Amino acid sequence: MSLYLRVFLTFARNSLVRDMTFRVNFLIDTFSSVAWVFMNIAFYTLVFQYTPSIGANTGWEKYPFFLFLATGLLINSLVQAFFMTNADEFSELVRTGGLDFALLKPIDTQFLISFTRVDWSALGNLVIGLALMLYALVQLHYAPGPLQIVLFLFYLACGVLIYYSLMIALAATTVWLGRNQTLLDFWFYITNFSRYPMEIYVGRWGTPLRHFFTFLIPVLVVVNVPARILARPFVLQAQSDWLLPVFGAIATIGSLAASRWVFQRALASYRSASS
């Protein structure tokens, strides 16, 4: 175990050294992603000029929704920092045949290709997410209890892991398809559904969609579960208030297992592409 931790820390340090070599580039990257986030916040501020809440009687008023938004930001920035570049790189390794070198190394291949690069500039959004969360909590005059914080952090990690599973499984399909572009694009389109509270998916089309993205591809669990723990104080009123977190934990384990399986199958079908 400690070997893996040491290897990871080396990767993280190397990435930081690399990022700091191109400092202006790093600053521009950080600034760009932060600018996107501010634009999103501006959009939702605008939306709340015209409506008291998102969905009737859902409780997602402005500041609870900002908590939701902040939770999504934290998860996305963590995924971006640790996994996005690597998933991209993995597809490239398959295409060019560079994966051969990863396979030869005496360490778990999935670990190696998942953690090689850390994109430190993505962590700028982590700071913005925390600031937004703090701001929303102050506006709500609400301080979460210790159990809430522990559960929140636990489900934040679950969210990151579900996203990671999905991303690595999509990247692994490169082995069969030969090119990856549209599949990693797919990642953005799928996770797009997790940007809003799950309550908005109602009606003839919405309910099946909600079930699909909860039970089959559990992206709705990712942000909703931790955000609800903060924004809808964790008192067991409705059945869904405890069913969903329980399901969230199961979904995380299921996603990880499924992605591991896909990854192993992909490696088994890998035929080197180098000359």
Place this chain on the structure above:
Amino acid sequence: MFPRLATSWVIFRISLEERLVYRGDFALGAVMRFLPIVTQIFLWAAVFAALKAQGAPQRPEIVGYTYDNIIAYYLLVMITRMFSSMPGLASGIARDIRDGTIKKYLVQPIDMVGFLLLYRVAHKLVYYAVAGAPFALLYYLCRDYFGGWPDAATMTAFIASLFMSFLLGFFLEATLGMTGFWLLEVNSLLFVYMLLSFFFSGHMFPIDMLPGAWGTVVKLSPLPYLAYFPAAVFLGKVSDQELHWALWLQLAWLLFFIAASRAVFRFGTRRYSGYGG
């Protein structure tokens, strides 16, 4: 005149064929473009549901847009973006300038901006041909949101503004890309442009939602003509008087950027020195 036309025709045909090679990828990309709209529709449905629950009138409105209007707006913006968006144009020009490939235009008896325009037209035509059927189906299924066709005058204004939005998008991005003659690194500039245009072109929401002076200032800029304006015209959200001057303003911006792209190209190529072999 005739040889020039023949050259243009050949350029156009080659670009067309080149684009058709990747039609499968193209079709998939076109279908994928729908997906973000789906979440947007659910978001607005939830917003309007909240307004209704709060005791708003039977058909609540936000700055004059009913729920149906908003959905129709997003669908229409998809069309206008299909005309005005120029993926890779500015960054491609800047890259060509940086790595020296631009000299292929300079040593040949063709006009670079004209060549790129023909290339874009071919690209867009293939896109419409491939995406046409799924789009038509989508709009047919969503026809109830539109509440019928607008009258002939509105339709004419819509088509005119759509056509100009394509040209405006092209010349604006070409001008931006050619600032690469002076700036070695234009990506940051392009990013700022993308950010502003995403927010202020009406891609994310109808510009009418912007409060007070913001709305006025933004409407004077060229950005709304890339997405918001044609859609708003189609939906009848632009008064006759406003429509009049707005169309003129769009034309003025278009002429400005045609002139600007010419000037930038002229002065840019004068100070350009090629690198690489």
